Amino acid sequence: NPLGGLGPAGGPGGGAGGLLAGRKRRHGHPLADGYDIASLISAETSAVRGGEVYSPEEMYGKYLDLVLMYQNEVRNMRAAFAVKENEEEKDDGDDMDVDGEEKRKKGEDGVTMPSYLDFLNILSRGLNSLEEKGKLKDRRKYARFLREMEAYLRGFLDRTVPFLDVQGEVVGAALRSFEDEWARTGGVAGWECRPAEASMANAKKAPGEDGQSDKENGGGGESGVDLSGYKTADELAEAVDGDALKSELARLGMKCGGTVRDRAARLFLTKDTPLDKLPAKVFAKKKGAAKKKGVDGAETNGAAGSGAAEPTSDRRIDIARSEAVVSSLLDQLRPTLEATRRRAERRSTQTENERDREVDEEVNGPSLEDESRRQKKQRGTGGGGEDTDSEDEEDAPIYNPKNVPLGWDGKPIPYWLFKLHGLNHFYPCEICGGIMYRGRRNFEKHFTESRHAYGMRCLGIPNTKHFHGVTKIEDAQVLWERLRGELEGNTFDVAEEEEYEDSHGNVLKRSEYEDLARQGLL
Numbered sequence: 049n050p051l052g053g054l055g056p057a058g059g060p061g062g063g064a065g066g067l068l069a070g071r072k073r074r075h076g077h078p079l080a081d082g083y084d085i086a087s088l089i090s091a092e093t094s095a096v097r098g099g100e101v102y103s104p105e106e107m108y109g110k111y112l113d114l115v116l117m118y119q120n121e122v123r124n125m126r127a128a129f130a131v132k133e134n135e136e137e138k139d140d141g142d143d144m145d146v147d148g149e150e151k152r153k154k155g156e157d158g159v160t161m162p163s164y165l166d167f168l169n170i171l172s173r174g175l176n177s178l179e180e181k182g183k184l185k186d187r188r189k190y191a192r193f194l195r196e197m198e199a200y201l202r203g204f205l206d207r208t209v210p211f212l213d214v215q216g217e218v219v220g221a222a223l224r225s226f227e228d229e230w231a232r233t234g235g236v237a238g239w240e241c242r243p244a245e246a247s248m249a250n251a252k253k254a255p256g257e258d259g260q261s262d263k264e265n266g267g268g269g270e271s272g273v274d275l276s277g278y279k280t281a282d283e284l285a286e287a288v289d290g291d292a293l294k295s296e297l298a299r300l301g302m303k304c305g306g307t308v309r310d311r312a313a314r315l316f317l318t319k320d321t322p323l324d325k326l327p328a329k330v331f332a333k334k335k336g337a338a339k340k341k342g343v344d345g346a347e348t349n350g351a352a353g354s355g356a357a358e359p360t361s362d363r364r365i366d367i368a369r370s371e372a373v374v375s376s377l378l379d380q381l382r383p384t385l386e387a388t389r390r391r392a393e394r395r396s397t398q399t400e401n402e403r404d405r406e407v408d409e410e411v412n413g414p415s416l417e418d419e420s421r422r423q424k425k426q427r428g429t430g431g432g433g434e435d436t437d438s439e440d441e442e443d444a445p446i447y448n449p450k451n452v453p454l455g456w457d458g459k460p461i462p463y464w465l466f467k468l469h470g471l472n473h474f475y476p477c478e479i480c481g482g483i484m485y486r487g488r489r490n491f492e493k494h495f496t497e498s499r500h501a502y503g504m505r506c507l508g509i510p511n512t513k514h515f516h517g518v519t520k521i522e523d524a525q526v527l528w529e530r531l532r533g534e535l536e537g538n539t540f541d542v543a544e545e546e547e548y549e550d551s552h553g554n555v556l557k558r559s560e561y562e563d564l565a566r567q568g569l570l
Contacts, residue, residue: 101207107410109208111388112381117200118167121193127182128190129162129170165396168389171378175371176238187362194370201377208384214377222376226369239368244291248299248365275319285312298363303332453486477519479503 095101096108105113122129162170170177183190205214212218226236230249235241273296278284284293285308293311297304300323302314314330378385395403414422452460453471466472474484475491480499485491494500495516504511507521509528518524548561550570564570 106204107407109204110384110410111391112204112384114168114171114200114388115164117193117196118164121189121196122167123161125182125186125189125193126161127185128178129167130160130182165389165392168385168392172385172389174238174378175375176236178238180239183367184364187367191362191367191370194367194374197374198370198377201374201381205377205380212380214380218376218380219373222372223369226372230365230368236368236372238371239364242291244289245295245365248295248363273315275316278316278319281309281313281316284316285309288312298332301332302330475519478521479507479519479524 102108103113105111105115202214205212205218227249229236231246233241234243234246273284273288273292275284278287290308290311293308293315294304297311297315300315300318304311306314317326317330394406398406446454446459448460450460450463450466452463452466455461469487469489471487473488474486475488476482476484477491477494477500480494480503483499485494495511501511504515504524507524507528509515509524514531515524515527518527546558547555548558549555550561550564556564561570
C-alpha cells in the first residue's frame with residue numbers, strides 16, 4: 049500500500065482525505081498523488097536557475113545579449129556601420145558602451161565606428177536604414193553578421209517562447225513578402241530596385257549551394273533570357289543589358305565578370321549545349337568547398353558554433369533575403385530590443401555600484417529599504433512619510449505637456465511666466481542659417497552674437513546698428529546698397545571740394561588753382 053497502511057479515502061481510518069484535511073495543497077501531496085510536483089518543477093527549472101539557459105546579460109530572457117556580436121562582428125565592418133557626421137553630432141552622450149568606456153572612436157582612415165548604443169539604435173530603426181553601398185563593400189563580413197544574428201535570435205526565441213513556430217509564423221511570412229516584392233521590382237526597402245534582377249527572386253538557393261548546381265541537375269529552372277532569337281553572341285550583347293546578362297549567369301551558377309561581350313559569349317554557350325556538357329572553367333567556384341577543406345577554418349568553426357548554416361553565395365539578393373529574415377526576428381522581439389536599448393542608455397551614465405544594485409533588484413527584487421519605504425507610503429504613518437513622498441515626487445517623471453522650458457530647479461517654469469516672456473513665439477533668422485529663436489529677448493540678443501556676425505561677414509556687409517532687426521538676406525543686401533550710395537555721396541571729394549587761396553585773397557577750387565598756376569596767371 050503506497051499510503052503506508054492508511055484506510056480508504058474519507059473512511060474512519062482517515063485515509064488520504066483525512067491526512068490532507070485542513071492543509072493547503074499548493075503543489076499537491078506526494079503520498080496521495082504518487083508524484084512530487086514541486087520536485088518536478090525544481091528539476092525542470094534547475095538549468096535556468098543555474099545559468100545554463102540564459103547568460104547574465106540576458107537576465108532570464110528580459111534583455112538581448114548582443115555585446116559579443118558588437119565586439120566581434122560590427123566593429124570589424126568599417127563601411128556598413130560607419131556613423132555619419134550628422135548622427136555623430138546629434139548626441140554627444142552616446143559615446144559610452146555598456147561598460148562605461150568610450151567606444152565611438154575614429155580609425156586611421158577617419159571613419160567613426162558606432163558605439164554599442166549606436167548599434168542598438170540601428171537595430172531599432174531597422175537594418176534597411178543602412179546604406180547599400182556600405183553593406184556591399186563589407187559583403188562577406190555583413191553576410192556573416194546576418195548569419196550570426198539569425199542564429200542567436202532563433203535560439204533566443206526558442207528559449208523564451210518555445211511554443212512559437214518561428215519558421216512558419218515569423219520567417220516564412222517575411223520570406224514570402226520579400227520574394228513577392230523582389231520579383232515585382234528587383235529590390236526591397238533599403239536596396240536599390242534593379243528590374244534586371246527580378247527573375248532571381250524565384251530561386252530559394254543560389255546555384256551551387258549544398259553541393260548541387262544547375263550544372264549537375266541539368267540546368268533546372270526557366271531562363272530569364274530567351275536565346276532562341278539570337279544567332280550570335282554579338283547580337284545578344286547588343287540587344288540585352290549587361291545587368292540582365294549578369295543576373296542570368298549568376299542564376300545558372302556561371303561566371304558573371306568581364307565585359308558585356310564576355311558575358312554574352314558565356315551565356316550564348318548554353319543555347320545549344322546542356323549545362324552538364326559545358327567546361328568547368330565557365331562556372332563560378334564553389335565557395336563552400338574551400339571552407340570544407342579547412343582553408344578558412346575560423347569561419348567554419350564560428351558558423352558551426354552558432355548553429356547557422358554556412359552560405360555559399362554572397363549575391364546581393366541573398367544578403368537582402370538574410371537581412372529580411374533578421375528584420376522579421378527583430379520585429380518579433382521588438383519589446384525586448386527596446387528594453388535592451390533603454391538599459392544600455394541607462395548604464396552609460398551609471399556608476400559601478402548603481403549597475404550592481406540594478407542587477408540585484410532585477411534578480412532578487414527590491415531591497416528591504418525600498419520595500420519598507422513602500423509599505424510606509426501605503427500605510428501613511430511614520431515620521432518619514434513626508435520625506436518618502438518628497439523623494440517619490442523627485443523620482444517621478446516630469447509632467448510637461450506644453451513643452452515649457454525648465455527652470456534652474458529642473459522643473460518647468462510657470463506658464464504665466466512662459467507667456468510673459470513670449471517664449472511661445474519663435475522668430476526665424478535667415479542670415480543665421482534659418483535658426484528659430486524662442487522669445488523676443490533671445491531674438492533681440494542674437495544680433496550681437498557671433499553667429500549673426502559671421503553670417504553678415506559672409507554676405508560682405510558690416511554688422512552695424514543699421515541692420516538691427518533685419519533677418520532676411522535680400523532685405524540686408526538692399527539696405528546695404530542704399531546705405532552705401534548715401535555714404536559715397538557724403539564722401540569728401542578732394543578734386544572738387546578742396547579750396548586754395550591766391551595772394552590777392554581769391555578762393556579757388558583745387559583744379560582751377562592748379563590750372564592758373566601752370567599758366568603763370570597767379
